[in-house]
Amino acid sequence: MFAELLGQGFLFYLVITVATLGVLAAFAFVSGMIRYIPNDRIGVVEKLWSPKGSVQLGLLALDGEAGFQPELLRGGFHFFPPFQYKVHIHTMVSVTQGKLGYVFARDGVDLPAGQTLADNARVSNFLDVRGFLQGGGQKGPQRKVLREGTHIINPALFVVMTQEATYSMSLDAQEADYYEKMRDLLVQRDAFNPVVIKEIAGQHESDQLAVVTVMDGPALPKDELLAPDVGDAHNSFQEPEQFLASGGRRGRQERVLVEGTYYVNRLFATVEFIKKTVIPVGYVGVVVSYTGRKGTDTSGTEYSHGELVETGCRGVWRDALMPGKYAFNTYAGKIELVPTTNFVLMWQSGESGSSFDGNLREITLITKDAFEPQLPLSVVVHIDYRKAPMVVQRFGNVKQLVEQTLDPMVSSYFKNVSQTHTFIELIQSRSELQANASVDMRERFLAYSLEFQEVLIGTPKPQHGDTKIENIMSQLRDRQIAREQVETFAQKQIAADKQRELNEAERRAEKQSELTASLVDISIKENHGAALVKAAEKRRQEVEALAQAEKFRQEMEGTGRASAIKAVGEAEAAAIKAKSEALEGEGSDKQLMQTVMLRLAEAFETAKVPLVPQIQLGGGQDSNAFSTLLSLMSSLKAQELAASQQNPKT
Secondary structure, eight states: OHHHHHHHHHHHHHHHHHHHHHHHHHHHHHHTOEEEEOTTEEEEEEEOOOTTOBOSSSSBOSSSOBEEEEEEEOSEEEEOOTTTEEEEEEEOEEEOTTOOEEEEESSSBOOOTTOOSBOOSSOOOTTOHHHHHHTTOBOEEEEEEEOSEEEOOOTTTEEEEOSSOEEOSOOOHHHHHHHHHHHHHHHHTTTTSOEEEOOOTTSOGGGEEEEEEEOSSSOOOTTOOSBOOOOSTTTTTTOHHHHHHTTOOSEEEEEEEOSEEEOOOTTTEEEEEEEOEEEOTTEEEEEEESSSEEOOOOSOSSOOSOOEEOTTEEEEESSOBOSEEEOOOTTSEEEEEEEOSOEEEEESTTOOSSTTOTTOOOEEOOOTTSOOOEEOEEEEEEOOTTTHHHHHHHHSSHHHHIIIIIHHHHHHHHHHHHTTSOHHHHHHTHHHHHHHHHHHHHHHHHTTTOEEEEEEEOOOBOOTTOOHHHHHHHHHHHHHHHHHHHHHHHHHHHHHHHHHHHHHHHHHHHTHHHHHHHHHHHHHHHHHHHHHHHHHHHHHHHHHHHHHHHHHHHHHHHHHHHHHHHHHHHHHHHHHHHHHHHHOSTTHHHHHHHHHHHHHHHHHHHHTOOSSOSSOOOOOTTOOHHHHHHHHHHHHHHHHHHHHHHOTTO
C-alpha cells in the first residue's frame, strides 16, 4: 500500500516537474529570455524597450535605447531579460571566390552635394558598426567593396549585394524597390565580376584595353576632356580613396587598363573595352592629342601650317609612332596612319591602287582639235616618315590630301597639257608626255612634303556615248593593220626566199657527189669543147683558105664555061632558029617530038633509068608531052622521099 502511494506520488511529482519545465520553457521562449543561434548564423539584437526610450537619431541604438543594437550575436545560447529583447537570426555574408560584394549603409552621415559614393577614408571596417557610425561613416553605396570570403556584417545597418543574394533586414516596399534597381544596375555593368583583360588562344582578346570612367570625385576643369593621369598610387583604380587623394577627378580617364585582373568598384568607375591601336609595317602613326599641357611649336619659322608639339602635349605630336601595337586611348586623341612605302593613286573608275583613291575618276581633257577624251593615269607617291606629322598637320590626313590637293593639281596639269596637243598627238606622244610630267610634277609634290616617284599615263578613251573618238581609233587601228600587213608580206617574201635557198642547199647537199661529178664532167667537157673550138677554128681557117682558092678556081672556070656556054647557046639558038624555019609547015610537030625524045633518051642514059619503067604514066585524051613529063618528075620525087625515109642516115 505504501509502495503504491509512493509510486503515485513520484509520478505526480514527475508530471508537475515536466509541466513546470514546459511552462518555464514556454515562458522563456515567449519572453525571449533564452535564444540559440547556430554557429553558421548571426543574431541581430533588437531591444524592445528601455528606460532610455527609443532612438531619436539614426537607425541603430548606440546608447542603450530601444531599437536595433550595433553588436551581433554569434553561435550558442544567449540569455536576456524577459520581454525586453528580440533576436533576428540571419546568414553570414558570403562572397564567392573571384567575385565582388557591394555594401550599402542604411544609416550614417548624409553624402554631400557632388559626392556619389560614401567616403571610406576614415572608416572602412564594416564589421564594427559602432565605430562606423561614431567615426562619421556615410550612408549610401560605399566606395570599398568586399572580396571573397565570409563577412560578419550587421544587416540592420548594411545591405550587402553579391552575385548570388542580397543580405539585409526586412525592408519596406519602397526601400526594397531602390535596392532592386541598384542590383539591376550592377548586373548591367557586370559589376560582380572583376575586370579581366587576358589573351585567349585563337581570339584577339589580347588586343583589347579598357577605358575607365570615374563616377565620383571633383569635376574636370573647363576645356578638359579627359582626367589626367595621377600616378600609380590608386593601384589601377582599385583603391578609390587613394585615387581621390592623389588628385584624381571624375570623368573619362586618360590612363587605360591593359592585360590583367582588376577589382574595380563598378559604382565608382565603369570600363569600356576598345581595341589597341596597331600600326602595321609600312606605316607610321601621327598622334593628334586632344588632351595634355600646352606645348611649344617645334616646326620652325618656315613652317606656317600649324604647330607641331612634343609628345604628351595637346596638338600634333612632332614624333610619329613607329610600327607596333599601342595601348592608346582613342578618347584622348586619334592616330592618323601615314604610309611610308610607295603607294599608288589611280585616276580610274572601278580601280584602286590604295585606300586613298576611292573617289578618283578619269581626267576629262579637251584636246587642241576639240576632242574630249578621258585620261586614266596612275601616280606613285612616297611620304618620308619624318615629314608625316607635317602632312597630317597641313591636310588632316592622307585621304584629304589626295582629294583636296593632289586631285585638282594633277587634273589641272594634264588639262593644260592636252590643250596643246591634238588627239592623235596625245596618243602618239604618250611616252614624251609621261616623261615631261615626271619632271614637272616632282617639283610640285615637294611643295606639299611629298616625294613624287612616277606617273603612268594610260590610253585616252571616249566618254560614254562619244563615237567620234572611237572612229579615230578605228582609223588608226586600220592604218596600223595595213602597215603590219605590208611588213608581214615582206617578211613572208623573205621567208620564202630563205625557204628556197634552204631547199636548194638541202638538194645540193643530197646531190653533192653527183654535183661534184657533174662539175668535173663539165670541166672536162669545157676543156674538150675548148679543144674542139680551137680545132674548128683552125679548120675554119683552112676551109677559108681552100674556099678562097676554090672560089678563084671556080670563078676562072665559070668565066671559061660561061663563054663556052654562051657560044654553044648562041650556036644552038641559031640552029634552032634554022630548024624552026626549016620545020615550019607540016613537019614541024614531028621534028619537035623527035627532039624531045632525043633529050629523054639522053636523060635516061645519064640517070641510069631502067628501060622497063617502074612508074606507069597515065594517059588520056587530053594528055600531051608536058603533062607526061610532070607526072614522071613527081614519081621520081616520091621515090626519092621513100628512099630517104627507109634509110634516114644516108
